[in-house]
Amino acid sequence: MKDQFKLFLSLLIVFVTFLNQDVLAWGHTGHRAVAEVADNHLTKKAKKQLQAILGDSAYLPMVSTWMDDIKSDNKYSFMYTWHFINIDEGQTFETLERNPKGDIIKTIEEMKSVLKDPSSSKRQKAQAVKILTHLVGDLHQPFHVGHASDWGGNKVKVTWFGNPSNIHRVWDSEMLGSKGLSYSEIAKYVDHATPEEVKVIQSATTVDMMQESYALCTNLYDVGDGKLGYRYLYDNYKTVEERIEYAGIRLAGILNDILG
Template sequence: MFFFISKVFFFSILINISEWGQTGHRVVGLVAENHLTKKAKDKINFLLDGNSLANVSTYADEIKSDKKYNYISKWHYVNIPLNKKFHEIAREKDGDIIYAINKCIEVLKSPKYNKKEKSFHLKLLVHFIGDLHQPMHLGRKEDRGGNDIKLFWFGSITNLHRIWDTQIIESHNMSYTELASDLPIFTPNQIKVEVNKSINNWVEETRIYTRQIYLESSPNRKLGYAYRYQNLPIVKSQLYKAGIRLASILNKIFE
């Protein structure tokens, strides 16, 4: 279904869409910053020329329009059938989000890469670890991770992927700093458990939510306050886990 809209309204929508994805990624970056060692902070500060993890967290999305970065377009996600586990699927020859995270870690650890290359891959790593904790980035190929599942969000047409990428978070009406302060607080023992899990564990843990979301998302369903109330705690927990896991990886790289 297509709608005619004025140019002014059209461009205001584009601006809002570009803003929506920032909040969640910046929360992940800020949480990670709060769990870095001093040594890691100093090395990250050098690589990013004083920029924060929160500020660079959306870089991987910002470069999508540049054709020279087309090769990383598939690095934001991995498609997994609901009845399979990650290790059971055939991997994309051009890479996927797991490949991307491991590649970034490899570059950051290796002495053979220069500052520019390490800075680039650090920015990507911050973003991709955030993406990995968004359940629809591990969704089905046939509906493009929920992008092709039309739904209504507070009366406006949207899709399942966008709801989980941005709209649950934005409807909470908090800045990224406010939201980062409103996340669940884990005990030191809980944090230790989370950061010691493997990346494959993160995938399968997130996919528990992916399956649940698909079961509850028949096309054209009207979603609003009840759906947000039910799923906002999941979003908050995933953002926090992404942040502390990112910090753990960076602390190990820069120890």
């Protein structure tokens, strides 16, 4: 009986870990920072259209975490695989066997189609905005395009200032959290692209965005002795800021193209 309990406990830990992988890119603070940057770059027409679609919740930072907020509701469990796409070493996006349940690339394109479709209901469009706002942020977290073999970096164990962690979690929230800033403070600090730079940043396709993240995470798998702290933060925080800035600017570009 004791051995059976130990086996059950081990399986439960693995199961919970699996459920929690790849779900909280950037954490709530990072997602809201992405959405705040996007809000800064929306056209007046796009903002008006969002008001009509979202009603009282027509503020992107407040809907940006919806896909994480509902993860405990079983009726939304089918959305789990939408948060990421995993590409192992030796694979390419073109040769990858895509998940039949969907992935982040497919879902972003589908949500864009929902918003463009005049026959889509207001409810469908509202959900599409929430999903797009979240997933464009997810796509810019490098380990949401990490290796399938290590669950997008979740199995790459490290310590963060002496505390047990993994490389996915470090990039999700721990580097951002270490600064102690609000989402609006982060957005204000990172959002400094010129109009010319904005145009270039927004020219990226969804696959381009994925390829950027994949190129980054491929190098980020080298964690040395795994003891991460001040030096790692110093070396990588600028990349975190850039990914948040790019995600927000590109989200605005997508919404402006469709609604503005």
